[in-house]
Amino acid sequence: MTTTIERPEVITPEELGGPEGHHPDALHGDADHGHHEGPSGILNWLTSTDHKVIGKSYMITSLVTFFIAGIMAVVIRAQLLDPHTSLVSYQTYNELFTMHGSLMLYLFAGPFAFGGLANYIVPLQVGAPDMAFPRLNALSYWLYLGGVITMLSGFLVAGGAASFGWVSYAPLSNATNSPGAGADLWLMALALTGFSAIFTGVNLVATILYLRAPGMTMFRVPIFSWNMLVTAILILIAFPVLFAAVVMLFCDRHFGTHIFSVEGGGSPVLWQHLFWFFGHPEVYILALPYFGMVTDILPVFSRKPVFGYKGMVFATMSIAALSTGVWAHHMFTTGVVLLPFFSLLSYLIAVPTGIKFFNWIGTMWRGQLSFQSPMLFSIGFLLIFLVGGVTGVLLASPPVDFMTHDTYFVVAHFHNVLIGTAVFGGFAGFYFWYPKMFGRMLREGLGKLHFWFLFIGFWVTFMPQYLLGLHGMPRRVASYAPDTGWTTLNVISTLGTYVIGFSFLFFLINLMVSWRKPVPSGPNPWDGHGLEWFTSSPPPHHNYTHLPPIRSERPTWDYNHPEHRTVVHKPKGKKFAAPNKGDKETVGAPS
Amino acid sequence: MATALTWVDATAHRPLLSTSNYMSSPASVIAVNAPSTDPTDPSQHRVSGMRRGWITALIVGAPLVLAGCNAYPSYGADPGATKQGSDTFKLYSGMMTTGIVIGGFVAVLILWTVVRYRRRSDEMPKQFHENLPIEILYTAVPVIIVGFLFFFTVLTENNVDATQPVNATVTSTGRPVVDITVTAFQWGWRFDYTGLNVGVVGETTNGPNNKGPQMVVPAGETIQITLVSNDTVHGFYLRDFNFSRYAQPGVTNIFDLNVLHTGTYDGQCTQFCGLYHSEMLFSIRSVTPSAFESWASAEVTAGHTLQGSPSGAGNIPPPNTRTTPANAGPSVASSATPKQKASA
Numbered sequence: 001m002t003t004t005i006e007r008p009e010v011i012t013p014e015e016l017g018g019p020e021g022h023h024p025d026a027l028h029g030d031a032d033h034g035h036h037e038g039p040s041g042i043l044n045w046l047t048s049t050d051h052k053v054i055g056k057s058y059m060i061t062s063l064v065t066f067f068i069a070g071i072m073a074v075v076i077r078a079q080l081l082d083p084h085t086s087l088v089s090y091q092t093y094n095e096l097f098t099m100h101g102s103l104m105l106y107l108f109a110g111p112f113a114f115g116g117l118a119n120y121i122v123p124l125q126v127g128a129p130d131m132a133f134p135r136l137n138a139l140s141y142w143l144y145l146g147g148v149i150t151m152l153s154g155f156l157v158a159g160g161a162a163s164f165g166w167v168s169y170a171p172l173s174n175a176t177n178s179p180g181a182g183a184d185l186w187l188m189a190l191a192l193t194g195f196s197a198i199f200t201g202v203n204l205v206a207t208i209l210y211l212r213a214p215g216m217t218m219f220r221v222p223i224f225s226w227n228m229l230v231t232a233i234l235i236l237i238a239f240p241v242l243f244a245a246v247v248m249l250f251c252d253r254h255f256g257t258h259i260f261s262v263e264g265g266g267s268p269v270l271w272q273h274l275f276w277f278f279g280h281p282e283v284y285i286l287a288l289p290y291f292g293m294v295t296d297i298l299p300v301f302s303r304k305p306v307f308g309y310k311g312m313v314f315a316t317m318s319i320a321a322l323s324t325g326v327w328a329h330h331m332f333t334t335g336v337v338l339l340p341f342f343s344l345l346s347y348l349i350a351v352p353t354g355i356k357f358f359n360w361i362g363t364m365w366r367g368q369l370s371f372q373s374p375m376l377f378s379i380g381f382l383l384i385f386l387v388g389g390v391t392g393v394l395l396a397s398p399p400v401d402f403m404t405h406d407t408y409f410v411v412a413h414f415h416n417v418l419i420g421t422a423v424f425g426g427f428a429g430f431y432f433w434y435p436k437m438f439g440r441m442l443r444e445g446l447g448k449l450h451f452w453f454l455f456i457g458f459w460v461t462f463m464p465q466y467l468l469g470l471h472g473m474p475r476r477v478a479s480y481a482p483d484t485g486w487t488t489l490n491v492i493s494t495l496g497t498y499v500i501g502f503s504f505l506f507f508l509i510n511l512m513v514s515w516r517k518p519v520p521s522g523p524n525p526w527d528g529h530g531l532e533w534f535t536s537s538p539p540p541h542h543n544y545t546h547l548p549p550i551r552s553e554r555p556t557w558d559y560n561h562p563e564h565r566t567v568v569h570k571p572k573g574k575k576f577a578a579p580n581k582g583d584k585e586t587v588g589a590p591s
Numbered sequence: 592m593a594t595a596l597t598w599v600d601a602t603a604h605r606p607l608l609s610t611s612n613y614m615s616s617p618a619s620v621i622a623v624n625a626p627s628t629d630p631t632d633p634s635q636h637r638v639s640g641m642r643r644g645w646i647t648a649l650i651v652g653a654p655l656v657l658a659g660c661n662a663y664p665s666y667g668a669d670p671g672a673t674k675q676g677s678d679t680f681k682l683y684s685g686m687m688t689t690g691i692v693i694g695g696f697v698a699v700l701i702l703w704t705v706v707r708y709r710r711r712s713d714e715m716p717k718q719f720h721e722n723l724p725i726e727i728l729y730t731a732v733p734v735i736i737v738g739f740l741f742f743f744t745v746l747t748e749n750n751v752d753a754t755q756p757v758n759a760t761v762t763s764t765g766r767p768v769v770d771i772t773v774t775a776f777q778w779g780w781r782f783d784y785t786g787l788n789v790g791v792v793g794e795t796t797n798g799p800n801n802k803g804p805q806m807v808v809p810a811g812e813t814i815q816i817t818l819v820s821n822d823t824v825h826g827f828y829l830r831d832f833n834f835s836r837y838a839q840p841g842v843t844n845i846f847d848l849n850v851l852h853t854g855t856y857d858g859q860c861t862q863f864c865g866l867y868h869s870e871m872l873f874s875i876r877s878v879t880p881s882a883f884e885s886w887a888s889a890e891v892t893a894g895h896t897l898q899g900s901p902s903g904a905g906n907i908p909p910p911n912t913r914t915t916p917a918n919a920g921p922s923v924a925s926s927a928t929p930k931q932k933a934s935a
Contacts, residue, residue: 090866165863171840172823172865262841268824269842302708305720311730333826334837335844339752340745347737347744351730358729361700366717368710382701390694393737394686397744399679399751403668403833406826406861470667472830474861477869481802484857564718 049134052538054141055120056437059430061141062112065148069103070501072096077461077497080490083482093478094163095182099154101166102186105286106193107148109422113289114200114235115144117429118228120437122204124532125225127213127550129542132206133199140199147193154182162186165476167279168249170260170271175253184253187246194243197285201235204228213531215550222530222553223312227292230320231285237324238281245274269336276327284323286418288316290425291356294378297432298360299554300526301375302367305566308359309553315352315359322349332401339398346396353389357382372526373447377428380455381420388416391466406476409469412462419458427454427507435521438514439537446510453503460496464489529554664688669831672856672877674849675751676833682747683833686740693736751834754847757786757815766880768847769814771806775825775838775860778867782806783897789890790897793873802857803872809883810853818844826861829875835861850877 045053076096079087088096123131131137154161159180164173168186171177208221208229221229249271251257258264260271299306306312322345328337329346360382369375391413394400404410427450435441468489473480480486524533533556535544548559552566663670663684671677708716757770772783780803781792793804808814818827820838828835836844850856860871878886890896 090869094863094866094868164865169824169862172863177823177865268840302716303710304716305718307719308721308726311721311726333835334839334842335846336842339748340741343744343748344741347741348734350737351733354733355726355730357697358725361697361704362722362725364701364704364708366719367708368712368714368716369705369708370710379701379705383698386694386697386701390690393740394683394690397682397686397740397747399744399747399833400683400686402751402835403676403679403683405835406828406863467667470669472828472857472859474826474828474859474868476863479869481872561715564715566718566720 049130049138050541051119051123051131051134051137052437054137055116055118057141058111058119058144059116061145061148062108062116065103066108066112067504068152069100069108070504072100072103074497074501076100077494079478080480081494082487082491083480083484086479088478090478091160091163094476095155095161097476098162098165098186099151102151102162102189103148104418104422105166105282106190107144107151109286109418109426110197110282111144111193112422112426113286113293113429114197114204114228114231115140117293117426117433118204118224118231118289119200121433121532122225122228123207123211124436124535124539124543125222125530126208126211127216127531127544127547128207128211129544131203132211133203136199137203140196140203143192143196143199147189147191147196150185150192151189154185157181157185167275168271169275170249170252170268171262173249173253173271174261184250187250187253190246191243194239194246197235198239198243201232201239204232205236208232213544213547213550215547215555216531219310219313220550220553220555222292223295223306223309223316224289224292224530226313227288227295227316230316231288234281234285234288234320234323238278238285241274242278242282245271245278248274269331269334272331272334273327276330277324279330280327281320281323283417284319287421288319290381290421290429291316293425293429293432294360294381295356295363296530297374297378297428298363300432300528301372301378302364302369303527304363304367305529305552305554306359307362307365308355311355312359315355318352319349322352329396329401332398333405343396343398347393350389350393350396357386357389372431372444373442373451374428374432374526376448376451377424377431380451380458381424381428384416384424384455384458385420388413388418388420391416404469406474407469408465408473408475411475412465412469415462415465419462423454432526433532434514435525436532436537436539439521440514440518441521441525442510442514443519446506446513450503450506450510453499453506457496457499457501457503461493461500462496464493464496468493524556524560527557527560529557531555534559669833671833672829672831672851672854673834674851675847676831677851678747678750679833682743685743689736689740752846754815754845755813766812769809769812769883770817771808771814772817772819773806773827773838774819774821775827775864775871776821777823777865778860778871780804780871780873784887785897787887787891788896789887790895791890802874803870804874805855806873806875807883807886808848808850808875808877809880810850810877812880813847813849815845815847818846823864824862825864825871827858828861829856829858831856832875837862850875853877853879 045057048054075088076093079093119131119137123129151161157180159182161182162168162173162178162180162185164178164183173183208225212218212221248257248259252260252266256264258266260266260268262268295306295312326342326346326349328342331337332339332342371379391409395404395410395413431442431447468486471484471486471489473484473486473490480490521537523536525537526533530553531547531550532539534548548555552558554566558565663681664687665680666684666687668680668683669676671680755768757768767786769787770785772785774781774783779793781790782804783790791804791806816827818836818838819842820840822840824840825838826835827838832848832850834846834848836846838844855874855876858873858875860868864871
């Protein structure tokens with residue numbers, strides 16, 4: 001990536017013989033293996049700085065992490081099948097839920113979005129040849145992979161993996177209470193993946209701000225890329241704080257600094273402040289990319305433009321801004337935070353989130369909806385995240401938080417949010433962009449089976465957990481008394497987990513079938529909107545040899561359906577008046 | 592404090608948070624306005640009319656049905672065995688009703704849209720992408736709704752968090768407020784009745800069937816808890832009280848509880864605190880004030896004083912010394928009486 005990259009020329013339908021005759025592959029022939037120099041095979045994978053290779057590596061690594069953490073979830077649920085189940089020891093159980101949370105939150109949900117799908121899709125969507133800093137991008141991935149290996153290696157050391165929960169509250173995480181090397185490995189893994197996230201954040205900001213194709217103004221950037229820009233800024237706000245906290249905790253553990261211990265004049269509550277100052281923006285770092293994916297998917301399968309594009313952008317920004325001021329709602333029961341302020345800001349997040357919901361509905365409204373796998377997962381996201389959002393509003397109220405804090409009510413709430421976003425949103429995005437990444441389709445039948453088993457399994461697993469929480473079952477318990485009356489609900493919940501686990505078999509079979517018997521996807525199997533659907537699948541080395549005119553957030557659609565073009569920016573004497581229906585096509589290469 | 596209490600009393604029979612008061616009108620505005628994007632299509636008018644009526648009926652009807660059954664449906668929660676807990680319960684119930692109505696409205700809207708606009712032909716839909724009045728409406732209405740929720744939250748929070756000065760306040764039975772220092776430790780609880788010279792301690796690593804130490808309190812009186820931790824962060828939580836608070840090193844939390852009736856209420860540590868977190872149980876037994884007095888004097892006689900052995904202050908085992916879990920015999924020198932089922 002040392003040479004400068006030539007801008008692809010802008011082409012018009014006329015030059016291609018009109019939209020009917022257009023096929024991007026016709027232009028650049030063997031696009032897959034165009035002018036890509038360098039090694040191939042495993043060596044390519046190890047040395048590549050191509051955002052598409054790194055994106056795929058990220059995705060594969062994070063999906064493996066997801067399956068490992070998912071298997072841990074099944075063991076956790078099996079342990080709670082009945083009060084006295086002793087499938088695993090207390091110590092193992094504590095390690096399992098700690099690693100389940102850590103892997104899912106730090107190493108799957110975030111990296112899958114901003115390292116995997118965003119890495120692959122954002123440069124394509126904004127018309128860039130690669131990420132802004134390709135080598136930094138490669139470094140990001142290798143740091144991340146190091147983080148995954150470091151964290152998992154906790155299971156191999158004496159004393160086992162970290163067992164203080166994914167939040168690692170001081171003083172439980174200090175050298176006295178958690179003496180093992182597993183805790184240190186956990187901290188190291190966070191430091192590694194933290195830097196990986198920061199580098200990816202820098203890369204995304206630079207790419208989206210500076211590498212957009214001609215005509216791709218900020219208000220023509222697809223919502224997924226917009227959300228990734230805001231996510232990247234949140235990463236730059238939150239992850240340095242986490243890294244600082246991790247370093248402080250490491251010093252407490254090994255160098256006697258007493259930053260988080262009362263004995264040396266430190267403050268355990270400080271850890272909670274630092275952690276949640278990272279932790280709450282982190283929730284939106286995990287959610288916003290998936291909001292973006294769904295916002296890109298719904299219009300395609302409704303055959304309409306996204307409803308309220310600018311409202312979506314401003315809602316994303318509001319969510320991000322508010323998310324930096326609500327961390328202490330995780331600390332209502334500490335009794336040391338100003339409750340009304342954090343409560344009010346937390347409530348207010350419901351407003352931009354509500355805007356998003358109505359915009360999603362508005363996008364589908366009066367559309368022509370078809371229900372391929374990406375759309376099904378997106379609708380699943382809407383319904384599941386809705387329940388997570390409503391219960392989130394309840395938890396913004398300190399008294400309601402007092403009654404439900406650290407119970408299964410909260411467990412159910414954040415699984416509603418995180419499975420809604422990272423799993424349903426994430427797999428919507430995966431099914432949607434898989435043809436672009438691999439040039440082959442996934443099977444619809446298997447995708448639908450995956451969806452329905454996952455969707456039903458989800459409700460069976462987590463709705464009982466709301467009730468369990470309201471009936472007083474605390475989170476992170478390895479056993480419970482039989483006379484508590486929690487057994488039946490736990491059994492239902494565990495059976496639901498098995499259904500969820502089962503659903504992923506369809507996913508794996510689907511991958512296998514598509515690999516063994518590929519069905520070529522062509523460049524644009526869904527009649528997609530974004531620029532990414534204009535190039536071949538998979539795209540050539542530097543993504544584009546030709547670009548369509550970009551006059552809205554869906555240039556490929558405009559190109560393929562000139563009579564149904566988006567009229568986003570009404571002519572008001574502005575620079576680039578969007579052509580109205582029936583207008584003569586004008587060559588558009590706005591500078 | 593006085594005004595806050597008045598609010599609770601005044602609203603005891605008035606469902607302030609019932610959604611029929613303020614929810615139905617803004618929500619139905621959305622329903623009425625939403626479908627009116629294409630006024631030129633006559634067939635759409637008929638459908639919109641039906642749709643409008645149906646959705647309006649749902650929005651107005653659902654809270655009425657809910658409110659008709661019970662002003663404060665429980666939604667799985669306990670109505671609250673303390674004064675504070677019942678305030679919290681009412682807030683929870685009202686917010687849950689609001690949430691179910693709004694969430695239900697949005698869910699129905701999503702499902703309806705999905706079914707109604709499923710692809711039935713290859714006809715290209717109208718490519719509209721904005722409707723500013725509706726967008727402003729669904730920005731403004733949620734602001735108003737969360738404003739209401741926040742208002743009731745603050746009122747309830749003030750009640751739940753209100754504390755009375757221990758020495759200056761005399762309860763209805765003519766005794767100062769019972770002042771109990773609760774110390775959480777790995778893995779158990781100690782209850783020190785400072786004014787009565789009674790100390791109760793219990794370790795709870797004896798399997799889940801051991802209910803842990805028991806705190807005895809007078810029913811109908813204000814008791815004040817001073818909550819501290821000896822090692823890690825713990826959570827003092829009672830399901831029937833709808834309340835939890837962290838016990839943390841370096842932080843002293845003070846709160847009041849008014850247990851309304853006699854009964855036994857199970858509690859448990861909710862903040863993960865290490866190996867035997869699951870077994871860190873306790874209970875609170877609420878008895879009549881006279882029974883409480885005789886219990887306290889019996890405890891003193893039995894030697895369960897603040898300094899007395901084996902259950903007094905200073906007898907907390909140091910952290911991380913225990914290695915064996917459930918099979919160890921009861922190391923509890925608690926004054927706990929046999930458990931009773933909670934009778935709220």
